[in-house]
Amino acid sequence: MPENYTIYDLARDCGVSVATISRVINGSDAVSSKTREKVQQTMKAHNYTPNVFARGMNKMSTKIIAVFISDIANPFFADIVKGIEETCRRYEYRIILSITNNDMAQEKKELELMMQKQVDGFIICGSRPVADTNAEYLREISNKHPVIMVNSRIDGGEKLYSVLVDEKTASENALETILSKGHYKRLYVFGDTVWQTTKDKIEAAEKVCKKLSVPFDSDSLFQCPHTLEAGYEGAVRFLKQKPVTPCLVFCVSDQIAVGVLKTLGKFGMKTGEDFGVLGFSNISLCQLVTPSLTTVNQYMKNLGEQAANLFISSQNGIILDEKVFYSDYELIERESTV
Template identity: 45%
Template sequence: MAYTIHDLARDAGVSSTTVSRVINNSGPVKDRTRAKILKLMEEKDYNPNPFARGLNNKSMKTIAVIINDIMNPFFTTVVKGIDGICQEQGFSFILSSIENNPVKERVEIENLTRKNVEGFIIVGSRPTVDDNSAYLAELSERYPVVLVNSKIRGSNKLYSVYIDEKQASLEVMDHLLSKNPKTVYFLGDVTWRTTHYKYKAFKEKLLEKGYAFDESLVIPCNYNYESGRAAVNEILSRNPGVPFSIFASSDMIAASVLKTLLEKGIHVPDEISLFGYSNMEISKLVHPGISTVDQKMMTLGKEGARLFIDLMDRKAPEKKNRKIPYELILRETT
């Protein structure tokens, strides 16, 4: 990676804001500190990109925001929250969608470092086998990095904002088993860490309540509006008999499940109960409305942006991981 303003700030023992003031000659800096920074710039052959300094000699104050999938409403809602705080605080951001591709994630980060961004907000679940975890830990030594909706252990400078996915899912299972105690199916892609937490809660609660657990109760699903249809067809092909329940790990999956069930003339919730996750707009627009976990997506984005700006101002919190409260939203599908 190129030597950046954050490297310069670290080596000088000051904030990146102070370095920016020296570069742009735009604010009060002690003469001794200014001389130290200018000397380091010369030693390191640091030549800031004129564009990165912005127009009228003002810092660009630009954040790189990386999301997994721009087509998923979860990410657009989180980004809206980030945008609100950025506008309040005079920041802008560059948005990159990596299409759930770890190779593309690294390429995009390398490209964005060359644009002299202030740091990174990375939104979305991490894979259970995360090839980039060490890379992101190293990145956080050079830039402020905030993870939204996930966390990576083993780094002192990676900060996270998320909800307790497992605890929320345990509450979902309690509700489903109280309403329809026969059988529950879990739909999702457990290769993603947040879904794996839901899966663990699903299994744990079944065993706790004295049910037999079998992996056939777990139906693999991608996070889109089509995967639920295939999952319903798979379940019904087994002739399971009704009633039973479905815990879909995303409202996108749940909406597709609901549409397919209704097309087949199956009554929800009388024959099949359905619970989604995230509280996307689609969950309240369909009929019957989908019970779901309100993941506070806008709040996740806002808190992620606030945390990032605190890190920029060298106000790092004592706790690296910040949990956001969630809420179970009970609608007609349960």
């Protein structure tokens, strides 16, 4: 046997992943007897002995996690980071916060920089673009370091996990609950179609409208970034098109929704009667505006806690077969809808 025969060589020769080899070595039950026998025979044939020292080294860590958020001005991330930070503190981990400004090139630079700083791994928060240019790089990183996606999903990679709300199903449930009451005769959607979560919500809207025979076409969509200002500007464009009323305006984020809600009221439309507004996330502002905003609660702090616990488990050698974890959600009906 060559002196440099490694666990990677063993995995290649057995036709399995390095994670499977680790499970066999550690005596895990999560391996079939056929696979276990094949690995053990190959280890014997190559006189392979696990490098105990190297395995010990893998457990050494800086106890620092790089947490990426796309927009520090978006209150959606505040509770997520709070959940991450509180959980990490209990286990004596620290976080480094990195702001990517919704820029994939900047995100990659920050990933490379944090790798040089030898962080233990990454928690990446926020929706991903439909054309995600960093997905393969994140898969590559996850073969060595835990990478936890929050509010998004990327499949593949040994230690690549996703914690999220099923936003398509949540949107379907919320829209059907409100539209089935029969008051609103038309649905409009405000959001930025560059993001996968917006695409999911549009698909949900199309499905519900078809089911309930509510008109929905290209005129029903208003391109709108996820900010209060964009919600205001989108609402002005919306009014110029003389929308069908009474209508429901579904905003893919609460920030957009608050901007739309205040603008339509300012221009004389009656909340609940002429229009209703549905947001998504349940940021604290939803209860503070007048009228208060109907929205889907994503329980953001809980998402952060789940992500941090999953990271720490992975860092401590627990490799789970399940990679995607869906979290709870709830429609909260307030004054902005009938």
